[in-house]
Amino acid sequence: MPTVMLRKFEKVCAIIEKHDSDPSKLIPILQEVQEEYRYLPEEVMTFVAMTLGLSPAKVYGVASFYAHFSLIPKGKHVIRLCDGTACHVKRSEGILNALHAKLGLSARMPTTKDMLFTVETVSCLGACGLAPVMVVNEKVYGQMSPEKAVAVVEEIMKKEDGKNV
Amino acid sequence: METSKLINIDGRDVPFTDEKNLLEVIRKANIDIPTFCYVSELSVYGACRMCTVEIEGRGLQTSCSTPPEAGLKVKTNTEPVRQIRKIALELILANHESECPTCTKSTSCKLQDLSKRLGVTKVRFRQIRKPVPTDDSVAIVRNPNKCILCGDCVRMCSEVQGIGAIDFAHRGHDTVVQPAYGKSLEEVQCIYCGQCARVCPTGALTPRSEVDEVWKALNDKKKMVVVQIAPAVRVAVGEAFGYHAGDLTTGQIVAALKMMGFNKVFDTCFTADLTILEEGNEFVRRATTGGVLPMFTSCCPGWVKFVEQYHPEILENLSTCRSPQQMFGSVAKNIFADQFGVKKEDLIVVSIMPCTAKKFEAKRPEFKTDGVADVDHVITTQELVQMINEYGIQFRNLRPEALDMPLGFKTGAGVIFGNTGGVMEAALRYVYEVVEGKTLENCDFNEVRGAAGMRSAEVVLAGKTFKIAIVHSLSNARDLLEKIKKGECEYHFIEVMTCPGGCINGAGQPINFEPDYKKKRTDGLYEADKMLQLHKSQDNPYIKELYAKTLGEPGSEQAHHLLHTHYNARRRMKGRSMVIVNGKGEDKDKLEIRVCVGTSCYLRGAQDLLHQLAKHIAEKGLQEKVLVKATFCFEKCNKGPTVKIGTTVITQCDFAKATAAIDKAVGVLAAKG
Incomplete structure (x- = not known):
């Protein structure tokens, strides 16, 4: 399905909106984003960082700290x-x-x-x-x-x- | 009389007032508690454990994170305290690449210093961290193998500069300080201010050295090598040779440079004077002809890159003047090469700067003619010290020598450029006379001096009130921009310097651990101004001559060509795009549609546009024929939202423009197919 990625992107936008673009909600946002993609792609983390007004290095720091977050695609x-x-x-x-x-x-x-x-x-x-x-x-x-x-x-x-x- | 509050430190009662932690109180009592992760201008982190002390009733505590309380009984040098510090240091050293003899930070390294001070002579623990490659950017070199994870650089970058180019990543013994996703500094939003390197207690972050290139140029008989010395260098280089911070050593620097073989030794203050005439004139023109205001200074390359990346909407507010360094390069190569009797291509311009970002600035394409940079090499004050030492020059025994003319002649206005507020003060000295049409008697504008992060003043010129502001450190600059945007304040002219304190505290200056070195260097420059005969840029006779003979008048076409430039929006980070719609089949057969969702475009509704386009594509059944990506920044931020369809970039794009272009491109694709 060519529009699968569009649905995911729209979901990411909705997740961020649901959390009021609040940078202190970074962890729940990343958790929900990971559910969509089964991991945290770099470009999606950059998008999240930008919309929350955080530096990508900070978002990557949080994502790479917790074992729960995966930076590489996981299996089904x-x-x-x-x-x-x-x-x-x-x-x-x-x-x-x-x-x-x-x-x-x-x-x-x-x-x-x-x-x-x-x-x-x-x-x-x-x-x-x-x-x-x-x-x-x-x-x-x-x-x-x-x-x-x-x-x-x-x-x-x-x-x-x-x-x- | 108010009885002062007391803390008992090692048996002596020490009064305290508003010190922010116990550590500051102990240091006030003349005990230099060791620290790595404590930098007074940053938040308290409490990671290195070096400042551990014993507090009666509380046991071992880190003094940096203990608020002062009256009645505390503190011991700073008990056996458990000594042991804990030594073991902590030993553990830090275990994972540190200890290559002291070949490390550029050797002798100014806090880790080396404390190891010696605390008598750690042996490391009993084995290194478990695996070596990783260094990250060499144009201005800063990052060597994670020497990092002790104190986080000073991380806090400097985010708290003081508001950038956050580097941060901690991973966990436990895999922890590393790095740019996002393990990218290099050149791929991310680093502005090369180097303040991270200034506070780094080891050699993990250091300015990139260009010393070898300079020696090579000096030894090339075919080349004529001229050098310019930035204002702030002269009050700091002496620190490496036993002088106090702020001691003026211009004459010795000139003597040393002549010994090394520089053909001519000039002064960046000369082109600072030139900058004032151009910038002052630009301000008067903007103010009187309804031009874009507030006008921001553009001397500081870190600030310029910051604006390009984060505030492209104020690019038109930046003065179009090149920085004094670049004006020097341009004037030397384009006007004076002839006078020196040398072909432009055989003239090498070296700058000595207090700054790491100047290395980046000199390599910008805006300042190259036919691929050749106006300024060939930029070395920092630290590198000058290195060259003096490498040559074996006995700096203290040198007899001061005079700068060469004409590019070595300056007024005091050019000298104070190195201080926060200095550019503004120098500009006011010029603007006053231009607008008022009379001589300015007292040249000191004390209201713009000082150390506060944000200062403002009102100046009445020819009956009109001008509001001016001075900020240093980019987090202060960002706060000011926010306030202006919200309409909370209004200014006409704003000076911004990236480094706290201005250029005197640039990352290229010698490392100094004294608490008051910044003030001493600042005072040194104001003293230097006082000692000169002339204090106003417009009085510089050689500047007058330059205009009379070559440039015409400030703001002339020739001046514009040689002394001005224009900056553009710049993307913050290199990275991949988000795939939004992708049909089956080969990507090369599909129409690529890239919608920028970077900050500026995002704020202009790029996200909605993307949704609409995706809907349009679905309705027209084009899913299999297109590859839609959400991407970051086409560097056209002022004209966003930006969409790239095939090879066509559409700025100020809306749904109608985009769909028209898509339908047309798909038609062409179908015709081909």
């Missing part, structure tokens, strides 16, 4: 694996290695070439009782193992394949 399905203390001692590392191996990823390359998957670690998901925990998009998976995690990925792959047939 974002897998967040907890590597907090509880999950770590329950061997979350093995799960990470299994996911990386399955998808051909590494810490330096967190997103698959087909833009379907992004694998990242977080420092705590606040669900230590379910350790090790993995969240795919919005869905929480508790007490994971390398095998279970790979199975979840395979399930999504199957669904995606089905869409393309």
Whole structure:
């Protein structure tokens, strides 16, 4: 669809307007903008900076500070694996290695070439009782193992394949 | 009598009044508490921990972020205090590229100084930061490997200059101070004032050196090398050789430059005098013929770039006069080369400036003829010190020598250009006589002098009241522009200098940690004015001769050609555009439509225009044939909104103009296809 980007741009304008172009609302604005683009493109951050009367360096500083914000495009399905203390001692590392191996990823390359998957670690998901925990998009998976995690990925792959047939 | 409030510092009661923090009180008691991230003119940051002291009942506290309170009992040199400072310093040093012998900041580096003072002789920690390349701009060199993250530069750029070209990015041990998106300084809105480098406690931000190019020119027998010395240099260069700030060393500078082999040593004050005649005349003309007012001075290259980037709507308010540096270059190459008996292309003009932005100014295309710059090389006062030291000249033992004529002759009006308020005062000395038609007896306009960030005065000339204002630092300039725009105040003539205090505090001046160096340099220039015979630019006999023989009169066609210029809107940042509509297929087959949504165009409704155009494209079913982008700045800000359709740029664009152009271009495209 050629007008997808127009819709996104109009959404960005609406988000800024909703927050009264208030520079102190920068973080919620960036959060909502990221929902549109799945990451924060440079030119969009510049546009946000300009409309809020902030310097682009300041906006980039905020965007690059928080792990929540991504400066590179993320995949359609974002897998967040907890590597907090509880999950770590329950061997979350093995799960990470299994996911990386399955998808051909590494810490330096967190997103698959087909833009379907992004694998990242977080420092705590606040669900230590379910350790090790993995969240795919919005869905929480508790007490994971390398095998279970790979199975979840395979399930999504199957669904995606089905869409393309 | 009011009993003064007291703080007990190391057993002694120290009175305090309105000091903004405990640190200032301790320093008043003659204890120089070490700091990196504390700069009195900036906000308190509290990051470096060097100013830690022990307060009874509160333990270890940073004195910079502690408000003074009566009755505090403070110890500044206990064992825990000493340990914490040393460890903090050791940790800072661990990630610092310690290349002192080859660092340009060596001997004026705060990090080096404090390491020595605190007796840190060994660093037990391993470096974990990976080296990154340096960012070499035309005026400033940024070396992140030497950055200690004190944030002084960041706060200087945003708080004092209101620019924010650099900021912290990333987090934890990946933290770095850099322009947005990791771009280079030349790609962003930096105005090259260099105030970041002035406050940088290490060699992470330094002026770019042109010393090698100057030596090369001096050693080229085919070239004649002339040099101009800016006003502010003469009251600061001595600081590097044991003189006090403000001590006038013009004669020694001339002697040193002659030893180095400069063929002629001239004075930028001469062309400052020339500037006054041109600028004063321009002001009188504007004021009497209903020209654009207020008129702003245009001597300061940082201010000019700021206006181009942020306030293109006042470009017509800028005086069209070139700065004294550029007038000198133009006059030397176009008028005096003949007189020196040298071909223009064999004449090399070097400037010695207190300023880093002058390096940028000299390279502007406006000041080049056939690709050759009017001013070939710009070195800062610091670089002059470097050259003197490299040569081995014993500056203190030099016998003062005289400047060469005629471009070395100046009046006091040209000398005070280096102070905030100086250009205005010099202009008033001229404008008064022109308008009143009588001799000005007392040349001192004390109402325009001082250190306040914004000063204003009213001057009555020939029965008419003129309101004038003086601002220094760009955040003050921005505030003033806002007020003028809102109609809260009205002025006729405004002087702006980018650096706090004016050129005497430029980033190219020697690094000075004394608290009152600015005032001393300022006083030094006013003293220099007093010591000269003449105080009014119009009395300069060689300026009179220049007009009589070559230029005609101020504002003449010839003067305009050689001494004036015109500045244009300038985009702040290089960057990508936002894709708004993009059909399938190759981009090259599509009609590219770029709508500027930069500040000026945005305020003129570019965003609505973009929405309307997108709707039009959808209605006409052109989605697959066009590539629509929202972009930033075509540098036509005064005539926005600007839209580029294919290769055609349409200024003051509206829906009708844009759709007509689009429909036509699509028709051509279809015919081709």
